[in-house]
Amino acid sequence: MEVEHNKIDRISIPHRSRGIGSWVGAVWGWLDARTGLALPLRKFFTYPVPLYVHKNVLYSLGGVSLISLALQLFSGILMTFYYDPGISSAYDSVDYITYTLPAGWLVRGVHVYNASALVILLFLHLLRTYFMGAYKKPREITWMAGVLMLLVVLGFAFTGALLPWDQSGYWATKVGMEIAGSTPLAGTWIKRILQGGSILGQATLTRFYVLHVLLLPLGILSLVILHIHQLRYHGIAPAITEKGKRDSKKFVPFFPHWMTLDAMIGTALLILLIFVSWNWRAPLEFPADPTSADFIPRPQWYFLSLYQMLKYFPGPLEPVAAILLPGALIGGLLALPFIDRSEERRPWRRPLATALAIAVISAIVVLTVLATL
């Protein structure tokens, strides 16, 4: 059957119109005869999306996260054309990108502000999946890949903050290193391995640079491929409402029906990022000064809740707030599909899971607000 289908594709597309279209068709036909890619691509783009998904904008969170990630990778690649990862030159190169280079304000602005957008989008995507119980069997791997991606993005944020080698990045990293160093037993080792030595210096910057531009991107791309493959393999989780179930026997194609909405939201995000970048230049503090005593280090906003929590666990209790509680949260998220094995997916029929999530979200919000006061 598939062979027959394929044959129709090859014959029909080149003849669908005259002029430039027939040339495109001829080239495409030639490529397909050699690569056999037309059918898999056609299947990918005509994938039947249930109507209850098409009607709910919350299902666009994943696609928009992917657009946001693509923007990050692209703007990041652009900046590597000018960025210089040396402790005596990194700051000047970022200053040059931000204030002198044509469109530099745009590329760095999009990169800096979109980092926050990506964290928010991924967090919302995770919440939707959590509340709709879509992490349950057989979608455990899709869920775990997603949680790992959020962690990789936080890794991007932590390593990226140091790269301008300004006061804020330097001191945020310094604090991060001290927290890693407070890990019971292995703390000093972990800290030294991360730093590449006993001080926060060139070796650290090189390590963070390689992590930020090479290893973390490879990691997140692998996870994206796994995540999308799993999504297509198992299909989107079935509808949980009666209304949704009524719409689950009707389908629209992935392209153009779903992709158009994602592309529109993605374009709106891009416009917002350009607007914000134009009005508020991406921040750059004074150059890193290890001797300064007047700079109060503050982490990026998405780490503020952790930062605030440190204040309630002084002295020897610090690892509880710095490592134990975040570790438990991450471990709990990864293990969630194996802890919660019931088949019930409706949030109002899972009061414990729903209440727990609301409690954790409230705690994060309250801690973040307290940290900004």
Add this chain to the structure above:
Amino acid sequence: MDKHLYNLPDLESENGEWDERAHSRQGFLRLCFWSVTGLSLTAVGGGSVRFLLGHSLTAPAGEWIEVGALNELPPGQMHRVTYLLRTTDLWRKGELRGVLYAYSEDGSSYTVLSGTCTHLGCNVRWDDAQQQFACPCHLGLFSRQGEVLSGPPPKALNRLETRIENGKLLAFV
């Protein structure tokens, strides 16, 4: 519009069927998709091209440098002068070393030539015995005035603009 373009593959009937809007809205949604995607790609592409071009197409402004005091550049002989040029390489302030040659018949007007061969950019040497410039790379030969005598160089050595100020010879590089 050719109806064939919008054909969708058959679904296995137990799963369900294509919704009516899967067919009816395709043309409109395709238009929407390519409009917003085109807008985004234009913004991203335009910004990227500008960013990557940076200042790479801006010609360097050039600078007057001091070749030497006239009494140190007696007429009738070729003077080899090395100079330092202040440069800005992106954000990096630096210095670039260069070589030029100065010659005068009468001590009042000077010919100042760049020491860079016009063939492939090697530094030429003055051969006092032969009274000519020789490029060591591909044996290009230039006269005292910088004209090509033989070899592969396509044009004469670059002649620099000069001026004399307070008893000093200046050249514009």
